[in-house]
Amino acid sequence: MATALSLESLLDPAFLESVARLRLVARQVPREGRFADQRSRDQGAGLEFRDHRPYSPGDDLRAMDWNLYRRLGKVFLRLFEELEDLPVYLCPDVSASAFHEEPPRALAAARTALALASIALAQHDSVALLPFAEHLQPLLRPISGSGRLMTFARALASLEPGGSTDLATFTRELGALRLRRGLVVLISDFFDPGGLDALTTALRNVRHRLLLVQLVRASDGEPALEGELRLVDCESGQSQDVSVTPAVLERYRSAYRSWNEGLAEFARSRGLGHLRLDVEGDIAAQLTALFQRGRYQA
């Protein structure tokens, strides 16, 4: 099993530079947020004029449009756009499978999380780090400000292998936190022992916008195994005796392909973001592909 992550392996200036131009754009910013760059439905003391509405008793008289009153003889209020932040909850999978192979999926997960955090912090959004395995392990409360990237990176570097993946427990515990609605980025291989049904059921319970970053490698679909094997699950420790023949391999490929298609279909039907990220490939390039024209609308 791979060892824990290091700060040096994460802080790659070139990598961070390559994602600096990317932006996260929220379709809908939750109310009562901080002042930031995201356009919210709140109307308040922003600088950008948005609309007029009739005066109602109790409205702030400072917002009355006196020019309009002089021309029309009716009282209207000037409404301004409120810019707020988008909470971004970065949830890397730290189950044992994330640290099993080389390079570990955890490294790709951490670099992805760092890249997204860099983007979010740069646009004054708040970022939280909520790694998970069998349970949610809140590691960093929402922080904001571009100067907090190092804090975030240190938190990432402290990630350690957990137990097995349990998305149902994770989503239940995530809901229990009653976090302000935002963007939950799940960075995982999604190899939930319960299979695709358990996975989709769990994800349906998430009350946030979801971006699924699926960590894959070529050997997932084409395992280089043959002969009489006792396959041991690195997370649960359970073993499975398999005579790996071409026919069994073909059935394995079929099962993996079906699972993948099911996950993609689920994301498409729910309007979730879904990125298949090859952990052995260029992380920045694959992330860039997600940001069409440099923007990802969450």
Place this chain on the structure above:
Amino acid sequence: MNWQHFGSLPVALGALTIAAALFALHFLRVRHRRETVVTTLFWRQAIEEARARTLFERFRHPLAYLLLLALALSIWLAAAGPRPPARVERERVLLLDASAPMGRGQRFALARKALAGALARAPREATRVLWCGAQVEGLYLPGEDPLLLDLRLEGRQPEATPPSIERVIAHLAALPRSRPLEIRLFGDAPLRAEFLKGLPKDVEVARAPLDGEAPEPSGLFTLGVNSAASGAWDRVDLLVRAHSGETPTVELGGGLLTGTPRGKGLLFTDLPAAGGIVHVKAGGSESECVLPERPLLGVLVGGDLPAALLDCLAADPGVRLVEDASKADLCVRRRGDSVGEGLPALELVPASDQQQAFLLTAPGEEPADELLDQALALGLDRIDATSLAGQGGVVIGLGARRGPLRSFSLWSELCGPGYDLIQGRAFPLLIGRVLRWLAGVRRFPAVVAAGEPVALDLTELEPVGLDPVPPRAGRYRRAPDAGGGEVAAALLLPPFEDGAPIAPAGGGGGGDWIGRLTLLALLLALIEGWLLRTGRMP
């Protein structure tokens, strides 16, 4: 190598053991290699799908078991050397030709190989093998283990005898039988078409094909040498019989000889008995014969010898009287005469000086009985000793002793007027044989044909109401009462003629089951490999 001799029960038990062992092996747990993976989720699904097609939970691969069992049993049975069910509707005799022509090249080895193959395929209970050489011998009897054939043929080679196949077949065909007879010939012995036509209908004869080149015509001469009919001691007659139908060309010392027809051959008379080599050619074959050496005996004669004795010496065509002792081979003298000192001698001795009437002296270690036999062979057995004893009133005895030189002494009185020894027909014979014995001249044998009856008494043979047959080429001693001496039997090879059909390959023994089973095993192995490669078998 196989274990045919184990019988069917051990082979069946072995097959059962293999089946049980393979069955047990299928229950053994496979030793798995441990491999850690990120998830077994998809492997479980793949295994679940595979299990849905199996019949049993533990014994999961019955078809694989059956395939392996068929493969193993094929190899086992091939090694067991199976034989087809015995065809007992006919009796089968395999004849191995061991006559002289089989000594050419590898013919005999090829015949042995073909015979062993045919025996392996033949029904064991109804097959026997006969050795057809100088004598007919059983090599394999019905029901025996075929391995015995190899043991009985070990070290055996073709014999200097003419082919006897036709005689053997005729004998077999004449024996009473309850089933049709199938005869297979392994060899090049001729089988005449007219002979085969004369066989009973239920006797089928065929020649087994041998690998290698077909036999070439050879052995077409019979050469016989005998004393010259003209009576000349230093001359011989030569009889040449060629069997190729061509007139042979006969040369002696580079000169072409001209013979006169005699029966089926040519007779060449009065050839010098000087050790010359006769070269015979006919029909692409050649042969040679060394003529015997029979020089004239140089005899030195002493004084005061009886006239009858001198007449015998003068009449003997093999005797040349000499006066120079250095040119003499022996001498004839009275005892006390100094002539021919140091030479073998025929001596006349006064009866007062010698107890026996005839006394043989010879060097060497031969026992006395042997010497007496030699003395009798000189012709003394033809002398009427009783009559002589009556005439002289003395005992006529024969003695033998050791001495540095050969000598033969007899009473001088026997050559006188009081006895009729010199008047009898046996006297010249006695003198002639004594002279040749003294000079060490060996009689060369008469020549007869091996394998054919001869009207001679041969002590090595035991005729039962028939003329003896020299079984093979060689020398045979004639019975003493038939005159003694030796007879040389020469090969008389008949011309090669093949009227027998060629037996089909395989000998009708039901096919090569070992080969079939081996091919089946190979085919099953290929199927198994294909199933493994395509994942249809674990």
